[in-house]
Amino acid sequence: MSKGEVVASFVVPVHPHTVLAPDQNAGWRRLRDAYDQAAQTIKDLEADLIIVYSTTWPSIIGHQIQADPNPEWVMVDHDFHDLGSIHYSFNIDQEFAHGWNKANHQRGLQSRCVNYKGFPIDVGSVVALTLLNPDNNIPAVIVSSNMYANRSETTVLAKSCLDMIKAQGRRAVAVTAMSLSNRMFTDFIDPSEDKIHSLKDDEWNRKILEFLEEGRLEDVGQLSRTIHQQIRVQKVVAFKPMWWLSAMNGNRNNLTGKVLAYEPIHGAGGAVVSLDPTPSGAGDKEYDEDDVEHYQGERGVLDTSSADSSPEASTGPATPPSATANPLASPSGQGPALWDPTNAEGSVNTEAAPKPVGAYPHARQVGNMLYLSGVGPRQPGTNAIPGGPIHDVEGQPLDYDVKAQTRAVVANIQRIVEEAGARMDQVVDVTTFLIDMKRDFSGYNEVWAETLGRYGPTRTTLAIDALPTPIAVEMKVIVHLGE
Amino acid sequence: MGQGKIVAGCLAPHPPHLVYAENPPQNEPVAEGGWEQLRWGYERLRASLSHLEYDAIVLLSPHWQTYVGTHFLGLPHFEGLSVDPVFPNLFRYTYDMSVDVDLARAIHDEAEAAGLPVKMMENPDFRVDYGTITTGHLFNPDWDKPLVVISSNRSTAYYSVEVMQEIMVELGKVTRKAIEASGKKVVVLASNSLSHRHFTTESDLPEDMSKEHITSHAMHLWDMRIIEYMRSGQAQRILDEMPEFTEQAIAESDGGGLSWLLSTLDVPDYPAILHGYGTIIGTGNAVVEWPCYAHEEGSQ
Numbered sequence A: 001m002s003k004g005e006v007v008a009s010f011v012v013p014v015h016p017h018t019v020l021a022p023d024q025n026a027g028w029r030r031l032r033d034a035y036d037q038a039a040q041t042i043k044d045l046e047a048d049l050i051i052v053y054s055t056t057w058p059s060i061i062g063h064q065i066q067a068d069p070n071p072e073w074v075m076v077d078h079d080f081h082d083l084g085s086i087h088y089s090f091n092i093d094q095e096f097a098h099g100w101n102k103a104n105h106q107r108g109l110q111s112r113c114v115n116y117k118g119f120p121i122d123v124g125s126v127v128a129l130t131l132l133n134p135d136n137n138i139p140a141v142i143v144s145s146n147m148y149a150n151r152s153e154t155t156v157l158a159k160s161c162l163d164m165i166k167a168q169g170r171r172a173v174a175v176t177a178m179s180l181s182n183r184m185f186t187d188f189i190d191p192s193e194d195k196i197h198s199l200k201d202d203e204w205n206r207k208i209l210e211f212l213e214e215g216r217l218e219d220v221g222q223l224s225r226t227i228h229q230q231i232r233v234q235k236v237v238a239f240k241p242m243w244w245l246s247a248m249n250g251n252r253n254n255l256t257g258k259v260l261a262y263e264p265i266h267g268a269g270g271a272v273v274s275l276d277p278t279p280s281g282a283g284d285k286e287y288d289e290d291d292v293e294h295y296q297g298e299r300g301v302l303d304t305s306s307a308d309s310s311p312e313a314s315t316g317p318a319t320p321p322s323a324t325a326n327p328l329a330s331p332s333g334q335g336p337a338l339w340d341p342t343n344a345e346g347s348v349n350t351e352a353a354p355k356p357v358g359a360y361p362h363a364r365q366v367g368n369m370l371y372l373s374g375v376g377p378r379q380p381g382t383n384a385i386p387g388g389p390i391h392d393v394e395g396q397p398l399d400y401d402v403k404a405q406t407r408a409v410v411a412n413i414q415r416i417v418e419e420a421g422a423r424m425d426q427v428v429d430v431t432t433f434l435i436d437m438k439r440d441f442s443g444y445n446e447v448w449a450e451t452l453g454r455y456g457p458t459r460t461t462l463a464i465d466a467l468p469t470p471i472a473v474e475m476k477v478i479v480h481l482g483e
Numbered sequence B: 001m002g003q004g005k006i007v008a009g010c011l012a013p014h015p016p017h018l019v020y021a022e023n024p025p026q027n028e029p030v031a032e033g034g035w036e037q038l039r040w041g042y043e044r045l046r047a048s049l050s051h052l053e054y055d056a057i058v059l060l061s062p063h064w065q066t067y068v069g070t071h072f073l074g075l076p077h078f079e080g081l082s083v084d085p086v087f088p089n090l091f092r093y094t095y096d097m098s099v100d101v102d103l104a105r106a107i108h109d110e111a112e113a114a115g116l117p118v119k120m121m122e123n124p125d126f127r128v129d130y131g132t133i134t135t136g137h138l139f140n141p142d143w144d145k146p147l148v149v150i151s152s153n154r155s156t157a158y159y160s161v162e163v164m165q166e167i168m169v170e171l172g173k174v175t176r177k178a179i180e181a182s183g184k185k186v187v188v189l190a191s192n193s194l195s196h197r198h199f200t201t202e203s204d205l206p207e208d209m210s211k212e213h214i215t216s217h218a219m220h221l222w223d224m225r226i227i228e229y230m231r232s233g234q235a236q237r238i239l240d241e242m243p244e245f246t247e248q249a250i251a252e253s254d255g256g257g258l259s260w261l262l263s264t265l266d267v268p269d270y271p272a273i274l275h276g277y278g279t280i281i282g283t284g285n286a287v288v289e290w291p292c293y294a295h296e297e298g299s300q
Ligand SMILES: [Fe+2]
Pocket: B014, B062, B063, B131, B193, B252
């Protein structure tokens, strides 16, 4: 099995002209030829998966992933119905779609697969797959563009896709079906009269293409909001595809880019651009936004009263006001059920720490000693695991970041310690459990030195077989409260 | 042939949830109910109009989105499967509908004469949008009247609410003119929600009504304000406040349906009847009737 990677990326136009009317206009023909060239490149690369992020498939409830193994129908464009109909029959990788969906959940995203006969596949996806995969030899997957998604949500969507590409060892091609400037003429035109809607749109398009030709994909991603204000009609879905495509390529500025064609389609900017992951000259970034691993944004709209706002928990039994033994729901669809902390004399519990996975408190005080239950990295409220879970719901190993997990453990310890009215410098003894000593000790040790190590508690580190949730590190802590 | 006329106008929103919750034979998924206040609102609307004779339904749907002009279904018959691309889990509906092509063309021609970019949609493979199907079902589940279906020109997105409204007021005037010249009796429907901010999560059971509420207080205030204008016969104020309403309530009036409806009804100064109000995944929806039949010139 290969290591799993994105072997090429493409930006492609969405309107049906390249399929249905390439010979009505010389520019549409050049776009079509560029599409055909891209299809040949994909074939030559021996790619085994085409992933389409389509701006013409808006969604509201998180992201939707097409999972019908053979969607077949006839697509007629809402505007350009007089150009004709596109009959499609695609080869969708159902297994990848479901895996990606699960990976999304693990990274805190709302997401679902759709597998319904007659589902109306959007024009951008139909055009892209019809032309990039004409023989249907390469399995494909299509994802929607969420109306409300911000950069972090869109970035995490790409990272969970990469999780799956790596887990399955795929040679994937990433495609964004999109216009550059998307302002069309609002009246009917003769095909021979087509041009970019305005000089300003044309200039911005050329600037974007100049960046892409230099391989500066992340710069285009970070300028997306500006681009959106400048040359995008404020349609349902904003200019998000470059966030996704850049994250699919490791948020880099040193790709090898090539503009295969740039032409107007009824006034909008249509371009076929190829982005080869091979590093080229450029490299520095215009500026840096957070590199987010987990989506922790707007969640739990339906159930604001519950401390645990994961969708599973929102339909579970309500949290009782007093802390009793009461399992809630499993964290992010993985691991055991969550419990409210118990509350015997001397117990210390806090909403700011993750819910227990059994009947025990976060900590318990006896005299001037405070004993903490084992603390992991799960996030209070969302149960997301910073640095990622160690495996998916089916037990397939995932690439996780032990340093991020260790930092999250220490942050959870601090919340519990402070809830008890104590300080971190009163921590006197720590026992750490690692599930993979060989892989993780040095990363964990580095974070330890920057955090707990500064306060000087004694420490014991053990390798163990497993922890109850998909985490790599847990700590058992004893605090001396002083007089 | 006598003078054609509009016998009633309605705000008739199209969330597929309402069809899902009702379990009609045409829809595949099965629900345990839900959104009764709105579904009963539709029942009251149908009962209220049951005494009327009319020939056709003219409907503007914000889910047939056209950027290049305004389009009209231009073939006499459409059938197929409508799957909501946003809520495919709720709405997979087998439809079979007829179109009053003569009336559609008449409105098209009047609009063209008034300088609006228009086009007839004559591709038999075209899939009718789910907004049309949903409102069509809820308003007339028997599908025994022909429809005229008008696309939603996205001029709010391209320009502004003001420009959209200019176009839609003009389209409303020519719609009225064409209906009057046709000799037909017609009901006109604007298929849109009011405030339109959705939840971004869905409960495991979509029809779990313990999870349903308006997304924010501000959205509620706007919905009630617009409904109060409807109930008190102040259509002009709705048009006047359309830019603020549409922007602040992220209202689905951005598709032009409400502006077009009020213009088609000649900006009514008589009270509308509120048959129902409710929220659907956080958006505000009202079923409203303007009883034109009771306010015809010469009638008492
Ligand atoms: Fe809608």
